[in-house]
Amino acid sequence: MKVRFFYSEDCPSHDEALERLRKVMGEEGIRDEIEVVRVDSSEDAEKLKFIGSPTLLINGRDIDPPTNPYYALTCRAYRLEDGRISPLPSETMIRKAIRKAAAEGS
């Protein structure tokens, strides 16, 4: 499984998001390396199609695909299962994306 983690230093939730990703991958038995990519400029954001920190791609697919992507060096808002907005993706969101990718790959 190809797992990529994009983040900006400006958004303080990235450490916790990466920790959450590692935890869920461990629980799901995924031992692949995570490619961690730091995005430092608006130019990089455009080039990498970065819609905000943190962004998690599993086999090239965003764990929470945006409907109207806007590429910028910004922090990303996730709408959680209970409707709240958070700067962190939930464990459920990450788990669903991993299971979907695993099912497609099998």
Added chain:
Amino acid sequence: MANLKIGDKAISFKLPGVDDKVHSLDEYAGKNGLGVIFSCNHCPYVRAWEDRMVQIQADYAGKGIQLVAINANDDTKYPDDSFPKMKERSREKKFNYPYLRDETQEVARAYGAERTPEVFLFDKGLTLHYHGAIDDNYDNPSAVKEHYLRGALDAMLSGKPLSTSETKPVGCTVKWK
């Protein structure tokens, strides 16, 4: 680093609000306390905390406390932070405090605000009493252990010393022009 230290006086401002009125520091001088919160529309940290901001205003309004949110972000790079969008957000979330636009960013620069949200809580004499985050958990309001702003308000209103007068503001960086 914020330009204000604990014990410093509030810096004057005069800014347009989403209610189409101009709001200035002077109008809050008679209050028991004023919380100036640098805020915005687009930042997920603000969005995670804004219901809590509304609740704090509701809980402390009867005790003479006023919150004021100020958005200084560059709306050319972050269009969601424009004045019309601020009006929309205020209506949608039923903000019970003034939401002001700092178009020139002069007020944010004068205060030395770095993040959104970032709280500057002033006492009755408009002296800085607390600076920093609203509480210790942006992700989950049910998991908050330290209610910094509420603790500061309670201590200030009861005249007790404050154990934590400064915390690190956590959020998006202010988007400078």
